[in-house]
Amino acid sequence: MSQTYSFTGIFSKPVPYSSENNLVTISKIIVPRIQRNYAQGRNGENETKIRENFLREIFKNLAVNTVMGMNFMYGAVKKNKENDKEEYVMELLDGQQRFTTLYLLHWYLLNKEKKQNDPAFKPVRDALKSFLYETRTTATKFCKSLADYTCDFGEDKPSEHITKARWYYRTYDKDSTVAGMLVMLDAIDAYYKKYDIKNALERTDNLQFYVLPLMQFSKSEELYMKMNARGLPLSVFDSFKADFTGAMRKVEQLNNEKVQLEGGMEGEEVTHIENISIKLDAKWIDLFWNSSRKKDSDISYMRFFSRFFACRYLIDNQRAPKEMRDTEAAVNLFYTRTEKSKDQYLGFDKYAEELQAHPEYFTAAEKVLDTLQEHQGLIKESLTPVWDKDKEEKGNFFVDADITFTQTLLTVMGAIEEFILTFETFDEELYKKWMRVVWNIVENTDIDNLERVATTLRIVLPNFRPAERGFKSRI
Known part of the structure; x- marks a missing residue:
């Protein structure tokens, strides 16, 4: 196109x-x-x-x-x-x-x-x-x-x-x-x-x-409803999306790279930026849409991104884990402040700083969202340990902001993200093994602040990364 x-x-x-x-x-x-x-x-x-x-x-x-x-x-x-x-x-x-x-x-x-x-x-x-x-x-x-x-x-x-x-x-x-x-x-x-x-x-x-x-x-009027059921004022996610796509335009590689148009005709190509923009509006919204809580779907969409950035910061940032207590650290906006704010946009400056330092986060978020959609059932099932009897009642914290979100769940989310981003393809059996390891660790670790989240993730993650990333898998 x-x-x-x-x-x-x-x-x-x-x-x-x-x-x-x-x-x-x-x-x-x-x-x-x-x-x-x-x-x-x-x-x-x-x-x-x-x-x-x-x-x-x-x-x-x-x-x-x-x-x-x-x-x-x-x-x-x-x-x-x-x-x-x-x-x-x-x-x-x-x-x-x-x-x-x-x-x-x-x-x-x-x-x-x-x-x-x-x-x-x-x-x-x-x-x-x-x-x-x-x-x-x-x-x-x-x-x-x-x-x-x-x-x-x-x-x-x-x-x-x-x-x-x-x-x-x-x-x-x-x-x-x-x-x-x-x-x-x-x-x-x-x-x-x-x-x-x-x-x-x-x-x-x-x-x-x-x-x-x-x-x-290949979408019906249902897409039409989903894209326009977010109330009259611009939502928190509308504001974030405008800033996010604006920042994406500054990445030369995404401007120049051509990819197959998601949902387009066979052989139809667009820039990577345009394809991600389409997915934001017309594909991934299906993950967060719930007809019983139409007005909250954008809040859940926004909450996914803030938590995604919190996980990336905790894993990739070179600051010592104890420095996560610093109220000026970006993770405090991504996680602490955003979790307390349901419908207030807290600005894009911290996101912009992280994206400038890590432009790969655009495609990382794309891969995580694509995987969440393709493997919804398995990932939802893995969000509680296999021995938990109340799986259905817990829901999916990836896509529903109404679910109580803790530092323990933030650790689990970071581990899932890293699994998705580490491997080129999503191996379901390996994923199940990995999640058993993750839940064993977090259930036996006192994770009650961001410092503990960062420490747990940085200790655990190198143990499963494949040899091509310089680590040996223990699974």
């Missing part, structure tokens, strides 16, 4: 429909009713951080006129039932936030740079009118009116002119999507003035993304 699209290009370049060779042209992009409201314009701490980071990257690229990759837009491509013409629409399943921001950016630049009547920018005007919001009637009407609205707001904030327009109704004030769009337009205005870019609208084709129609991914 090498074809990229821009905000205007999505309406002119054909996209795959039912196969790679069956191409159709999209006439409309729709944000369907089931989608969450526009969240990038909210004023919460997490949303503000994501908005500022996203706009900063956009304007940096516009300033130097270079391509900015915006990952994938997932959508369900369907025939337009509103008329008899051979037209196709795409309902956005993931990418709504980014695409809405592109819509607002293009409207702003079209008016700010006074290109409303320039024939060269007719594709921009047409694209604005081809983007439809169906989350609420007020959002639908607002976007239609905004696409037709032209104004000269000079040095004023865009929101000041829009809210005074004759077509702007007071009922729009109560729509969180509309309110978020006005916040985003004012933020775009601030960055435009800060970077002082001339003719920025001419450079917006450099803001590019890939398109992945849903039917190519």
Whole structure:
């Protein structure tokens, strides 16, 4: 999948429909009713951080006129039932936030740079009118009116002119999507003035993304529900995922390496970054999804990553185990503070430091998650010792944040991760033997703090690593 699209290009370049060779042209992009409201314009701490980071990257690229990759837009491509013409629409399943921001950016630049009547920018005007919001009637009407609205707001904030327009109704004030769009337009205005870019609208084709129609991914409407059942505000995991994928783009090897597209057509390749991004949204979510606790699935997803990083820090860090008591050690954020915080995003700085020192953690997390999904039953069974009579009641701490998590279980998690990462393939019989050893050790060790976790892991793990990693197996 090498074809990229821009905000205007999505309406002119054909996209795959039912196969790679069956191409159709999209006439409309729709944000369907089931989608969450526009969240990038909210004023919460997490949303503000994501908005500022996203706009900063956009304007940096516009300033130097270079391509900015915006990952994938997932959508369900369907025939337009509103008329008899051979037209196709795409309902956005993931990418709504980014695409809405592109819509607002293009409207702003079209008016700010006074290109409303320039024939060269007719594709921009047409694209604005081809983007439809169906989350609420007020959002639908607002976007239609905004696409037709032209104004000269000079040095004023865009929101000041829009809210005074004759077509702007007071009922729009109560729509969180509309309110978020006005916040985003004012933020775009601030960055435009800060970077002082001339003719920025001419450079917006450099803001590019890939398109992945849903039917190519062999997923049903169930995926649609899972990707959008996380509430109206951006979740803790949404914030982490944005930072995680942003950090991943800085790894040259992942940018250059081509891999088979997960869930794609045979022979279809993408960069390793794009493949991991797809798995984050459309594959691994199955591990954490539970219809009885939809709103908590993102918390469990986030908790997996924080615990994963805690384990890697305890195993790989060169600091002495006793230094894990230091409140400034990253493991205290990954484990101690995060375990106490259910729905608060504690920032990405510590994660960024570890990923900069260990870029292999991106593919390590990928391998662990792939293995957890492929061997769910066996791994869940191994999360309690074979002699435990209450296995079914204990659950799976890898994927369920509601399960009480202790330092002992953190030790077990680290041992499982290391087994997965040590061997190229997952040997089920060897894994069972290893877990018997692990449980014998942890059940007979007093593990009541992070220092004990680090000590136990660093003593135990070298005893099973294979010869090719410089160790002899005792299993």
